[in-house]
Amino acid sequence: xxxxxxxxxxxxxxxxxxxxxxxxxxxxxxxxxxxxxxxxxxxxxxxxxxxxxxxxxxxxxxxxxxxxxxxxxxxxxxxxxxxxxxxxxxxxxxxxxxxxxxxxxxxxxxxxxxxxxxxxxxxxxxxxxxxxxxxxxxxxxxxxxxxxxxxxxxxxxxxxxxxxxxxxxxxxxxxxxxxxxxxxxxxxxxxxxxxxxxxxxxxxxxxxxxxxxxxxxxxxxxxxxxxxxxxxxxxxxxxxxxxxxxxxxxxxxxxxxxxxxxxxxxxxxxxxxxxxxxxxxxxxxxxxxxxxxxxxxxxxxxxxxxx
Numbered sequence: 001x002x003x004x005x006x007x008x009x010x011x012x013x014x015x016x017x018x019x020x021x022x023x024x025x026x027x028x029x030x031x032x033x034x035x036x037x038x039x040x041x042x043x044x045x046x047x048x049x050x051x052x053x054x055x056x057x058x059x060x061x062x063x064x065x066x067x068x069x070x071x072x073x074x075x076x077x078x079x080x081x082x083x084x085x086x087x088x089x090x091x092x093x094x095x096x097x098x099x100x101x102x103x104x105x106x107x108x109x110x111x112x113x114x115x116x117x118x119x120x121x122x123x124x125x126x127x128x129x130x131x132x133x134x135x136x137x138x139x140x141x142x143x144x145x146x147x148x149x150x151x152x153x154x155x156x157x158x159x160x161x162x163x164x165x166x167x168x169x170x171x172x173x174x175x176x177x178x179x180x181x182x183x184x185x186x187x188x189x190x191x192x193x194x195x196x197x198x199x200x201x202x203x204x205x206x207x208x209x210x211x212x213x214x215x216x217x218x219x220x221x222x223x224x225x226x227x228x229x230x231x232x233x234x235x236x237x238x239x240x241x242x243x244x245x246x247x248x249x250x251x252x253x254x255x256x257x258x259x260x261x262x263x264x265x266x267x268x269x270x271x272x273x274x275x276x277x278x279x280x281x282x283x284x285x286x287x288x289x290x291x292x293x294x295x296x297x298x299x300x301x302x303x304x305x306x307x
Contacts, residue, residue, distance in 0.1 A: 042096040074130035
């Protein structure tokens with residue numbers, strides 16, 4: 001959406017360059033996924049440093065050894081040893097290597113939290129308990145963290161918009177980890193299939209190459225259409241939605257409309273979501289009636305519009 005918007009605002013238009021930038025931005029999202037997994041590892045290593053200091057002090061003072069449950073959390077250790085993550089860390093600059101103060105402060109916040117203290121006090125030592133505490137901590141301290149967002153922004157401007165989605169991938173990964181897989185536990189792939197990559201390319205190209213036609217569809221679907229009164233982002237969002245409706249026959253119309261209404265709520269004006277919802281509904285019905293869109297959707301009175 002953002003690259004399409006930039007394309008139409010840019011006088012030096014080059015579709016190949018836009019496609020390359022889109023694929024680069026997708027690769028940066030996968031970079032963020034690995035970086036956030038490495039954040040868990042970095043916090044664990046910081047916990048281990050604090051544990052080592054406490055252990056040395058306890059030995060000097062001949063006191064009981066400190067609790068090492070978090071420093072050697074079973075899930076975190078498996079993640080730390082993961083072959084795929086290690087290969088990524090070796091091939092890329094690790095953002096956390098020079099962020100020791102940030103990691104320390106984050107660990108100290110975690111140390112004061114209820115999930116952490118419940119975990120440290122628990123006698124349950126099964127893998128699921130170790131994995132679950134990290135799922136809770138991730139949601140509390142990593143998923144919504146303004147300081148972390150600023151830190152990530154210093155490394156890549158792409159990550160601001162990617163993080164919300166990538167967080168869901170990290171949480172899914174935590175849930176999927178199986179102790180039986182050991183170091184060979186598979187992380188999520190950059191693309192589930194080649195079709196996903198092709199989907200992004202086809203959607204981008206269809207939106208840009210057919211922009212004039214899609215705007216005609218918009219005009220035909222509304223008697224009171226006035227581009228001058230619209231936020232241009234709304235026009236771009238609707239062009240993307242029309243491209244998806246027409247290019248991908250297996251995606252239901254209501255799924256497409258819902259996705260782009262949510263985009264409008266996030267990136268356009270406060271009133272855009274409702275307006276785009278109504279407009280896309282009208283456009284889809286118009287295209288079905290004209291035989292241009294070979295999908296079905298329920299009529300407003302309960303009957304079906306068929307193509």
